Structure formats: structure tokens, C-alpha cells
Amino acid sequence: MSEKNGAAPEKPDVEALRAEIKQTRTELGETVQALAAKADVKARAKEQVEHAKDRVRAQAAEATGRVREAALQAGGRVRSAADSAASSSDTEVDVAGRRMPVALLVAGAAAIVGIILLVRGSRR
Known part of the structure; x- marks a missing residue:
């Protein structure tokens, strides 16, 4: 009996109870899955490693493109310098007492500049 009016308490509907139990089971299952995922440190670490790898790959591709x-x-600047040097009337230069073709000197300078750019780009 009810404490206030003396009437018998209403019995809950069986279907309503079943629906409530089903909802509670669903919520409990989701909670257990969330806790299991949080407790799986190995899987979380692997996921973070994969994200880090993706970031490094993207940065490497970007740096490669810049280099x-x-x-x-x-190379374009060196070619234009070589073309202008080759078109000049004086095609040899005295270097350390030896006569060297200007084109050879320009090609050597271009090679050095290219190597410096590649080394400098790989350090970034």
C-alpha cells in the first residue's frame, strides 16, 4: 500500500521494463567498450606512432619539394650565367697561373652550389 493515500502502488508495465533494461544494457555495453579502449595502452601507442609517421612523411615530402x-x-641561374659567360669574347681565364675555360669554371661553381643546396635542404 502507498504511504500517502493508502492505495496499492501501480505495477510497472512489462514492456516498459523490458525497454528500460534493453536501454541500460546498451549504455553499459558502450561504457565497457570505452573503458576497454582507454585501457588498451598498446593500441593507443600504435595509433600515436602511426599519426607521428604520417606527419613526418608529410614534412619530408614538403622539404623535398622545397629542395x-x-x-x-x-640550376636556371647557373645556366644563364654559363650562357652569358660562353657568349662573351674572352673564353679563358687565368686561374692560379693556368688558363681555364670559363664554361668549366661556371660548371664547377654550379656543381658546388647544387651540392650546398642539397646538403642544406637535407638538414632541415
Whole structure:
């Protein structure tokens, strides 16, 4: 009997109870899955490693593109310098007492500039 009015308490509907139990089971299952995922340190560590690998790959690709672009620009500048040097009337230069073709000197300078750019780009 009810404490207030003396009437018998209503019996809950069987279908409503079953629906409530089903909802509680669903929520409990989701909670257990969330706790299991949080407790799985190995899987979480692997996931973080994969994210780090992806970031490093993207940064490496970006750096490679920048180095290639810089090398292409340097190569263009060296070619234009070599063309202008080759078109000049004086095609040999006195270096350390030896006569050397200007084109050879320009090619050597271009090689040195290219190597410096590649080494500098790989350090970044």
C-alpha cells in the first residue's frame, strides 16, 4: 500500500521494463567498450606512432619539394650565367697561373652550389 493515500502502488508495465533494461544494457555495453579502449595502452601507442609517421612523411615530402625547387632555380641561374659567360669574347681565364675555360669554371661553381643546396635542404 502507498504511504500517502493508502492505495496499492501501480505495477510497472512489462514492456516498459523490458525497454528500460534493453536501454541500460546498451549504455553499459558502450561504457565497457570505452573503458576497454582507454585501457588498451598498446593500441593507443600504435595509433600515436602511426599519426607521428604520417606527419613526418608529410614534412619530408614538403622539404623535398622545397629542395627540388631551390635546386631548379639555382640550376636556371647557373645556366644563364654559363650562357652569358660562353657568349662573351674572352673564353679563358687565368686561374692560379693556368688558363681555364670559363664554361668549366661556371660548371664547377654550379656543381658546388647544387651540392650546398642539397646538403642544406637535407638538414632541415
